[in-house]
Amino acid sequence: xxxxxxxxxxxxxRQRTQEEIFGDSITQMQxxxxxxETWKSGDPTRELLFTLSFQLAGxxxxxxxxxxxxxxxxxxxxxxxxxxxxxxxxxxxxxxPATYAQCTLQLTNAxxxxxxxxxxNDTTAENPTTHATYHNTASYVLGPAGGPTAVATVTIEAxxxxxxxxSDVGDISSVVNMPGVTxxxxxAAPGLDAEDDFAYTLxxxxxxxxxxxxxPVGAYTYVVTTAxxxxxxxxxxxxxxxxxxxxxxxxxxxxxxxxxxxPLAGPEAARAQATVIKWAEPLAVDSIAVLATGxxxxxxxxxxxxxxxxxxxxxxxxxxxxxxxxxxxxxxIGGDNETGDDTPGFIYAEWVxxxxxxxxxxxxxxxLLTAPAVDLPLDLTVDPINNIYTAQVAExxxxxxxxxIVPRGPGT
Amino acid sequence: MSTPLQAPxxxxxxxxxxQVRYGVIVSGxxxxxxxxFRLLRTPKGQLLSDPFWGESLADRLGxxxxxxxxxxxxxxxxxxxxxxxxIDSVTVTSTLSKVGAxxxxxxxxxxxxxxxxxxFSMVVAYQDLTVTLLELTFGGVTS
Numbered sequence: 001x002x003x004x005x006x007x008x009x010x011x012x013x014r015q016r017t018q019e020e021i022f023g024d025s026i027t028q029m030q031x032x033x034x035x036x037e038t039w040k041s042g043d044p045t046r047e048l049l050f051t052l053s054f055q056l057a058g059x060x061x062x063x064x065x066x067x068x069x070x071x072x073x074x075x076x077x078x079x080x081x082x083x084x085x086x087x088x089x090x091x092x093x094x095x096x097p098a099t100y101a102q103c104t105l106q107l108t109n110a111x112x113x114x115x116x117x118x119x120x121n122d123t124t125a126e127n128p129t130t131h132a133t134y135h136n137t138a139s140y141v142l143g144p145a146g147g148p149t150a151v152a153t154v155t156i157e158a159x160x161x162x163x164x165x166x167s168d169v170g171d172i173s174s175v176v177n178m179p180g181v182t183x184x185x186x187x188a189a190p191g192l193d194a195e196d197d198f199a200y201t202l203x204x205x206x207x208x209x210x211x212x213x214x215x216p217v218g219a220y221t222y223v224v225t226t227a228x229x230x231x232x233x234x235x236x237x238x239x240x241x242x243x244x245x246x247x248x249x250x251x252x253x254x255x256x257x258x259x260x261x262x263p264l265a266g267p268e269a270a271r272a273q274a275t276v277i278k279w280a281e282p283l284a285v286d287s288i289a290v291l292a293t294g295x296x297x298x299x300x301x302x303x304x305x306x307x308x309x310x311x312x313x314x315x316x317x318x319x320x321x322x323x324x325x326x327x328x329x330x331x332x333i334g335g336d337n338e339t340g341d342d343t344p345g346f347i348y349a350e351w352v353x354x355x356x357x358x359x360x361x362x363x364x365x366x367x368l369l370t371a372p373a374v375d376l377p378l379d380l381t382v383d384p385i386n387n388i389y390t391a392q393v394a395e396x397x398x399x400x401x402x403x404x405i406v407p408r409g410p411g412t
Numbered sequence: 413m414s415t416p417l418q419a420p421x422x423x424x425x426x427x428x429x430x431q432v433r434y435g436v437i438v439s440g441x442x443x444x445x446x447x448x449f450r451l452l453r454t455p456k457g458q459l460l461s462d463p464f465w466g467e468s469l470a471d472r473l474g475x476x477x478x479x480x481x482x483x484x485x486x487x488x489x490x491x492x493x494x495x496x497x498x499i500d501s502v503t504v505t506s507t508l509s510k511v512g513a514x515x516x517x518x519x520x521x522x523x524x525x526x527x528x529x530x531x532f533s534m535v536v537a538y539q540d541l542t543v544t545l546l547e548l549t550f551g552g553v554t555s
Contacts, residue, residue: 042466046425
């Protein structure tokens, strides 16, 4: 006799609604010869059973109830704090934390006031668009206008962790508590959000591979994406995607890196390479970190959904665009191809279309994709003879939707 | 499934007025009377299983509650109580008085005849957000 093996956790768990639990309770009472048909609203036993059914249904909630707790025991099903507990205890891999955005301001005192020495955290700067606030990380001196200390270059740090503290160059334009002091915002303030569940799960999976002498690919990925292992001691990594390709003829292993929103900048490659050399590089191998570059693309689509989705047109557009951006930023460096080997791949147009419909499943029933009209090719070249190492990731630029909300009607 | 026992009129349930009395089972007009009392002490929207159930007046007894308000209550409550199909007819009278300088005391006297011909009467008092069952009588006998 053959036995089917469940492939999804949901196949192992029977989740009941509050109505089902209440109905089952009533049925059980009736089987004990209790006449329940006389019970009315407010009657004690009926309300007791109803309240208990409500509480029990909460325990069966897939997001916070025992399905989530059970899922917390399995990498791939664990989410949120249960994933933290599992990955930390079983894989010794804490979640990469959110970072506080830092940047540099030039402060110019246009008044006759001598501010003297300003202690750490005593200057409050603000991005007037996002209302994110920042404080100075060290003390500095700001003297009166015309004097030798009338201009100071100050490093500030966001008060909020993660991308909430991000600001582009020029966006921070005022200091709140120093009237008469003008601000020149010199460098961008990039803050990283805490690692999301998807990236965290993938990284934890790489932990075992990193322990294997036969798994340098996984080892590269694990050490480069783990904030606490960074060779420079910064405790920060912007790398979320790694694609390592070895060449036994030359004893070289090139690994391309990219971030959660596309290509990264030069210092990331230096930090990644140093980290690999420290933690993962096998003997007799030279590892080379290379930044993946970006290939931009736009999406134009027309979507038909039933009104059962219960969202406005704008909400649907936002939902789809968010799903597209998230999914695009999770595609592997060099794209996907039908063989899965280390040759150039694509962002498949069909894949893009699927992301759109899945974002609003099961309410969508038709999607026309105008752009990309064809599969988007991504480069992946490893040529040690000519010293050419290039790879690309896709960057989604604009999304142009046309949404049709169609009445579904009763009884269908 | 076994056959349910012969149920008394209006079934059986645990006694509950201002608190649940576990192990005390009531039936007949007492069961209905307790149900009506709970109706009168439950604010609408508080019952998890039926947010439209409940007729508590306690939160209305503020400083702006007047005799005119009290005079409109009987007909409103009679209509609400008669929605219960166990009630054949009901008469509600109200008395509003002052307690001390500002506190109000509202007394409701409820006399109901049930669908099986039995009856009960009760006196319910509202004061300072508290609802109290002052008296419960079946066929002229005070319980």
